Amino acid sequence: MNDSLGSAFDFGLGEFTPADAASEEAVERFRPGDLTALAQHHSTPNSFVVAHDRSATWGIPGAPQVVAIAVARDLSRSTFTLETSYHATVPFAQNWLVERGCPPERIVLRGNDYLKPADDLTLQVEQQIRESGTRYEVLDTHTSDLGPCEAWTLVHDSSAGQAPVRVFHEEWDYDAGSYTMREGAFADMGAARSWLDERSGPLPEPPEYSDHNGAVIRARIARIALARSVGAATPQAGSDASRTPPPGPAQRPGQGRLR
Incomplete structure (x- = not known):
């Protein structure tokens, strides 16, 4: 596990290193303590998450609060890329993840708390x-x-x-x-x-x-x-x-x- 990503968002990256500067910067900015996962799908080699960023509530007024997270692992090189994208509503976050290979049915919000x-x-x-x-x-x-x-x-x-x-x-x-x-x-x-x-x-x-x-x-x-x-x-x-x-x-x- 990569400790910088936090136990709540364990993407299994302990043996992996960032593939590029953008992914390394994304990891450094990643603040899992502010995030609540709303839907997630993990497979080999990819992970997809829709989360709510509670810190946005106290930031710039009107800022989007839903974040989409996509992790892609290169098993042969032991590297990964990590991308994030902010959206006002869940469907646009889901769309962003679907465009990066997530099956649509795997990232739908389910449960009695929504x-x-x-x-x-x-x-x-x-x-x-x-x-x-x-x-x-x-x-x-x-x-x-x-x-x-x-x-x-x-x-x-x-x-x-x-x-x-x-x-x-x-x-x-x-x-x-x-x-x-x-x-x-x-x-x-x-x-x-x-x-x-x-x-x-x-x-x-x-x-x-x-x-x-x-x-x-x-x-x-x-x-x-x-x-x-x-x-x-x-x-x-x-x-x-x-x-x-x-x-x-x-x-x-x-x-x-x-x-």
């Missing part, structure tokens, strides 16, 4: 982000633990024929123990910024929700609803999540958000 998706549309939007590849260019993010309790990610959608600037807005209801994720569409950055600043109306629905792609979206939501009804989201025996559900995100504002 805030629950409020509806099937939330699950559909999260799946869309998680499986989007390089479709979204992140332009800005913001996280708020107090009034309102929310996080948003502003992106450019390279696949959008209309309204290519998108806002993915996540809002938490701690009393209900649930959260929603919604996608809004805007013609340009100015319109998106105006909505975020003023909240003068509902989040504008993407045009594809009402065109021929709307049938695809509704079909996906129906499949999600069916899967939930038959318990398809139950962790499989032997999976990382079913063995040790990580600490949950249902903390109150001001105590650190873990969703």
